[in-house]
Amino acid sequence: MHLAVFGANGPTGRLVVLQALAAGHRVTAVTRKPDHYPIRDRKLVVLAADVTDVDGxxxxxxxxxxxxxxxxxxxxxxxxxxxxxxxxxxILGAMVSSHVERLVCVTSTTLSTEKPPPGASLFGTKVLEPLLRNVLGRTLYDDMERMESLVRASTVNWTIVRPGGLFNLSEPTDDYEISMRRLPGNRVTSRADLAEALILEATTPRHPRSVIEIITRSSTPSPGSFFREAFGKS
Known part of the structure; x- marks a missing residue:
């Protein structure tokens, strides 16, 4: 299958590209600096584009x-x-113009404000999550919400994937959970698990026109790693 990956040079995007190539897919990796892209493969094409550039x-x-x-x-x-x-x-406009139907995109469980996850602590729901959503990351999550609204209103066959706090592992854990409902437990997701789930959704759509959460169960990274991640220091 031919997959286009936007954000291909980010830490999650690189894992998506590597895993997709390993599974035998053709990949078009989209990055602002293609000459510096570290992955090479006969089934990989690297294109220069910025998502804010409609022509690109x-x-x-x-x-x-x-x-x-x-x-x-x-x-x-x-x-x-x-x-x-x-x-x-x-992206949505170009998909419609080019008759490309399937879109899988990433947001965050921080946007899941309709109700707390099962078994959530009072500190997490009343202090930590509001601090993250409404103070530290307010402008980012506001725009993520706008993105989700645009995707939901589109005519493409979309799936929105909401991971928890992201941390780095090189390989999938085979111990993660996906659901259209809020998931209990730690609100963390390994990038390798997220990448695997994104590819599976793109190639064998399991949750069309749905919002899903993905949570990794077998690893518990340090809280400090999330702050380094959020402020671009990872």
Missing amino acids: VGAVLDTQPEAVISTYGVPFSRKPITVYSAGITH
């Missing part, structure tokens, strides 16, 4: 991928953030 995104979709995986992101900032909503607007 259109050129990627002109290659006719069978599915799009979106993993692009930015660190927390006090300044307004628009890259999520602007980027997905360009």
Whole structure:
């Protein structure tokens, strides 16, 4: 299958590309600096594009991928953030123009504010999550919500994947859970597990036009790793 991966040079995007190639898929990796892209493979094409550049995104979709995986992101900032909503607007428009139907994109369980997860602590639901959502990451999560709204309203066959706090593992754990409902337990997700789930959703759609959570069960990274991640220091 031919997959286009936006955000291919990010820590999650690289794992998506590596795992997809290992599974025998053709991959178009989209990055702003293709000359510095570290992965090489006969089934890999690396294209230069920024999701905020409508023409560049259109050129990627002109290659006719069978599915799009979106993993692009930015660190927390006090300044307004628009890259999520602007980027997905360009991707969705180009998908419609090029007749590409399948989209899988990444947001965060922090947006799951409709109700707390089963067994959640009072500290987590009343202190930690509001601090993350409404103070430290307010501008980022506001734009993620705009992105989700645009995806939900689109005509493509989409799946929104919400991981917990991301941490780095090189290989999938085979011990993660996916659900359309809120999941109990630790709110953490390994990037390798997330990458595997994104590829599976893109190639064998299991949750069309749905929002799903993914939580890793077998690892518990340090809380400090999430703050380094959030502020672009990982």
